[in-house]
Amino acid sequence: MAGSGQLALRTLSGSGWVRGSGFQLLSRLKYAAVVRPGFLSPDEEETLSRELEPQLRRRRYEYDHWDAAIHGFRETEKSRWSEPSRAILQRVQAAAFGPGQTLLSPIHVLDLEPRGYIKPHVDSVKFCGATIAGLSLLSPSVMRLVHTQQPEQWLELLLEPGSLYILRDSARYDFSHEILRDEESFFGERRVPRGRRISVICRSVPKGTGPGQLPPAC
Ligand SMILES: O=C(O)CCC(=O)C(=O)O
Ligand SMILES: [Fe+2]
Numbered sequence: 001m002a003g004s005g006q007l008a009l010r011t012l013s014g015s016g017w018v019r020g021s022g023f024q025l026l027s028r029l030k031y032a033a034v035v036r037p038g039f040l041s042p043d044e045e046e047t048l049s050r051e052l053e054p055q056l057r058r059r060r061y062e063y064d065h066w067d068a069a070i071h072g073f074r075e076t077e078k079s080r081w082s083e084p085s086r087a088i089l090q091r092v093q094a095a096a097f098g099p100g101q102t103l104l105s106p107i108h109v110l111d112l113e114p115r116g117y118i119k120p121h122v123d124s125v126k127f128c129g130a131t132i133a134g135l136s137l138l139s140p141s142v143m144r145l146v147h148t149q150q151p152e153q154w155l156e157l158l159l160e161p162g163s164l165y166i167l168r169d170s171a172r173y174d175f176s177h178e179i180l181r182d183e184e185s186f187f188g189e190r191r192v193p194r195g196r197r198i199s200v201i202c203r204s205v206p207k208g209t210g211p212g213q214l215p216p217a218c
């Protein structure tokens with residue numbers, strides 16, 4: 001699938017590296033699948049990982065649940081953030097979400113160990129709205145999107161530490177997303193060795209969710 005005939009293009013919006021199965025697909029999803037490398041300053045990365053570490057360290061990594069999408073991970077839902085982290089999350093909100101979109105709270109924090117990976121899945125439409133935005137910390141990784149009906153349509157996003165990715169609308173609903181395991185972690189010819197990766201994932205609330213009936217984070 002990700003073998004021959006791919007194009008490696010910087011997205012036309014001038015953001016991060018996105019590769020895909022064709023120019024038309026890349027331009028169709030130009031605003032729906034976005035990477036912003038260097039969204040976080042090194043200081044901001046440090047602020048977030050230092051704040052998350054004690055909370056994550058209390059948990060054990062989970063493996064090999066036969067039907068689970070995620071392997072080699074621990075996670076937490078975080079609702080109380082320090083002032084500097086709140087400022088970062090507000091920047092994410094301004095960059096990725098529209099004025100009419102409410103964010104799910106608490107925020108999902110996922111810690112993948114070096115061998116950890118995420119199998120293809122589409123986030124539940126019951127619990128998550130049209131936009132998913134994730135900050136990546138510590139290790140680079142490759143996120144692959146594959147069209148659920150036409151698997152020959154695919155995109156790959158290079159997620160460097162400090163980057164922000166945004167999946168919205170068609171990229172969020174019509175494509176599965178996954179994080180490649182270390183053995184398969186290539187961006188085109190480029191090997192992207194996987195270490196431990198922490199992600200901070202912000203999601204919008206599904207449309208039609210009234211106040212007082214906020215769903216749990218996905
Ligand atoms: O780690 C990420 O950036 C994505 C996680 C994910 O796909 C999920 O929790 O549904
Ligand atoms: Fe997901």
Ligand SMILES: [Mn+2]
Binds near residue numbers: 218
């Ligand atoms: Mn999840």
